[in-house]
Amino acid sequence: xxxxxxxxxVPSLETASLPRTRFALGRQLALWSVVAAVLLVLPLLFExxxxxxxxxxxxxxxxxxxxxxxxxxxxGMLSFGHAVYFGLGSFVCAHVLNAIGAGALGLPVTLLxxxxxxxGLGFGIVFGYVTTKRSGTPFAMISLGIAEMVAASALxxxxxxxxxxxxxxxxxxxxxxxxxxxxxxxxxxYLIAGWCLLCMIAMYALTxxxxxxxxxxxxxxxxxxxxxxxxxxxxxxxxxxxxxxFAGIAGGLATINYEIVTAETLGLMASGNVLFMAFVGGIGxxxxxxxxxxxxxxxxxxxxxxxxxxxxxxxxxxxxxILFAPGGIASxxxxxxxxxxxxxxxxxxxxxxxxxxxxxxxxxxFIALVEMLYHFEQGAALGREFNLFGFHVDVTLLKPxxxxxxxxxxxxxxxxxxxxxxxxxxxxxxxxxxARDA
Amino acid sequence: xxxxxxxRQVYKRFGxxxxxxxxxxxxxxxERHAVIGPNGAGKSTLFNxxxxxxxxxxxxxxxxxxxxxxxxxxxxNRRGLSRSFQITNIFPKLSVFENVRCAxxxxxxxxxxxxxxxxxxxxxxxxxxxxxxxxxxxxRRDRMAGVLSYAEQRALEIGVTIAGGAxxxxxxxxxxxxxxxxxxxxxxxxxxxxxxxxLIMVEHDMGxxxxxxDRISVLVYGKVLATGTPAEIRANPAVQEAYLxxxxx
Numbered sequence: 296x297x298x299x300x301x302x303x304x305v306p307s308l309e310t311a312s313l314p315r316t317r318f319a320l321g322r323q324l325a326l327w328s329v330v331a332a333v334l335l336v337l338p339l340l341f342e343x344x345x346x347x348x349x350x351x352x353x354x355x356x357x358x359x360x361x362x363x364x365x366x367x368x369x370x371g372m373l374s375f376g377h378a379v380y381f382g383l384g385s386f387v388c389a390h391v392l393n394a395i396g397a398g399a400l401g402l403p404v405t406l407l408x409x410x411x412x413x414x415g416l417g418f419g420i421v422f423g424y425v426t427t428k429r430s431g432t433p434f435a436m437i438s439l440g441i442a443e444m445v446a447a448s449a450l451x452x453x454x455x456x457x458x459x460x461x462x463x464x465x466x467x468x469x470x471x472x473x474x475x476x477x478x479x480x481x482x483x484x485y486l487i488a489g490w491c492l493l494c495m496i497a498m499y500a501l502t503x504x505x506x507x508x509x510x511x512x513x514x515x516x517x518x519x520x521x522x523x524x525x526x527x528x529x530x531x532x533x534x535x536x537x538x539x540x541f542a543g544i545a546g547g548l549a550t551i552n553y554e555i556v557t558a559e560t561l562g563l564m565a566s567g568n569v570l571f572m573a574f575v576g577g578i579g580x581x582x583x584x585x586x587x588x589x590x591x592x593x594x595x596x597x598x599x600x601x602x603x604x605x606x607x608x609x610x611x612x613x614x615x616x617i618l619f620a621p622g623g624i625a626s627x628x629x630x631x632x633x634x635x636x637x638x639x640x641x642x643x644x645x646x647x648x649x650x651x652x653x654x655x656x657x658x659x660x661f662i663a664l665v666e667m668l669y670h671f672e673q674g675a676a677l678g679r680e681f682n683l684f685g686f687h688v689d690v691t692l693l694k695p696x697x698x699x700x701x702x703x704x705x706x707x708x709x710x711x712x713x714x715x716x717x718x719x720x721x722x723x724x725x726x727x728x729x730a731r732d733a
Numbered sequence: 734x735x736x737x738x739x740x741r742q743v744y745k746r747f748g749x750x751x752x753x754x755x756x757x758x759x760x761x762x763x764e765r766h767a768v769i770g771p772n773g774a775g776k777s778t779l780f781n782x783x784x785x786x787x788x789x790x791x792x793x794x795x796x797x798x799x800x801x802x803x804x805x806x807x808x809x810n811r812r813g814l815s816r817s818f819q820i821t822n823i824f825p826k827l828s829v830f831e832n833v834r835c836a837x838x839x840x841x842x843x844x845x846x847x848x849x850x851x852x853x854x855x856x857x858x859x860x861x862x863x864x865x866x867x868x869x870x871x872x873r874r875d876r877m878a879g880v881l882s883y884a885e886q887r888a889l890e891i892g893v894t895i896a897g898g899a900x901x902x903x904x905x906x907x908x909x910x911x912x913x914x915x916x917x918x919x920x921x922x923x924x925x926x927x928x929x930x931x932l933i934m935v936e937h938d939m940g941x942x943x944x945x946x947d948r949i950s951v952l953v954y955g956k957v958l959a960t961g962t963p964a965e966i967r968a969n970p971a972v973q974e975a976y977l978x979x980x981x982x
Binding site for chain 2: 503512515521525
């Protein structure tokens, strides 16, 4: 039997040459400055409080997903229990925050995420010692077992986990420091943004260290690592502990953001969710999980306000990504790097526009069908008449079904018909690239 | 000539099958030693025992006078013994340069450090670059190792093996599957990288063996049939009967 991790190994790029990951320090500084500027300006672009809380949620997800990718993308460890370290960090922070609120502890809230990180690290040191003894499928299974174990103990120790209701806390403690009380969401956003930037830089820097480089070597070929002086188990263990540390920081920020921690935060759903984010974004690239975290957080919050069927779209999206872009969204960008460098991107665009338009038609029909089906089945709750793309639709009539079905079918046929245009353009670009490479 | 690697009555059994059947072998410092023998004689197994990949059933293996039997491969590597593999065993998704650099991090003392930036370690970078040039892959430096040609991957395999500066180098069929001209290049490379080191290699190409080796051991059915200089081995009637004769047929 092949290892599970062999199936999820980092997808290789189309191009033979590796992308230049070793930026000069100056370029890195420029890059992080841009990220910092974006984080600073983002809340000013969106007025609504909804956007602000979503941005906060995204920042937490970005740290969490990046920490997960230290395991999966960088060291080749498929964990089904990474939320354990996020959740435990979150719970510890809730108790510490309550202690601060009660005046028993004097710690600025700004530094609370660090407490979460240390808690994550501590549990990572304990559980990771057992988990990282194995790799591949056994590792995945043990991580699942530990996740189950911790989730079960959440019900067994209500004093720490707060039972069904979880632990409630209040982030506004003591007097405001320099006018910051963390009462308004905007202040929490900037706290999250600051930690997010710090963690991103730290996790990126880690990939450039001996441990980070050896993690990639362990991912590629653990057997060979043993014959160049390294113990792959120890590399995995250290990466695991550090990943737990960053997950704990994200957990601490979640405590401050939501002011409540429930057992759900460390459950299997949460662990699956972070895997989903990292995978959709792309585990083969450092920034892949960032894209995944932002997109998935957005879809989860926004889509659910637009449609009842959001989980269906969500699952479908995942399946399609895994089938057609196993390298995630980041890989879709990466394959275009070489054509862009050689000025060949323009040859691909006509095909993309044509194919994309057909795809849009198909999706329109598909969404219409799904929405109508939902209104048909749950007519009592949702009403059998509703507005869809500006049209008044009555799902009890035959006509809207025929129209939606026809749009979908025509879109699908047109999409499949125009797909060769894109394929031919790519084939031509490949030939050209190879000629220039030689 | 002092002995650097010594095998004393080494046995290896897989289940009830004896693969290595009481091997005694002494390799001198800075010697180029070839292990030859028919298929299934246990040559690769012998390498796996010496390098710690498999535990031995009984006997003793001494590296520079110290017992290394049944220690881990990484511990043996840290004591200055490095090996290559018959089937190319590199890091396919790392660049050529990174393959080599990973292979020398431990010996240069950076171990599991997460507080050094590798790209800023001048000595590490220079040393890795030097090895990439020595194995003739300077033009492929930033290529992903997995997409190199077979001969290039074999050269990288040797580069990864020697990068840590090991005193004793074990090469398992370094020229297997190569064309005539590729073999000639590989022999030159092996000769240059084993300068001032101890080299032990398993090899089927008799031209390579008799051209490179100072001494040759013949392994048949898990036992050393004979050890000696190329001339002695060529003249040995038992060897001729068991091996070289069979090859000539």
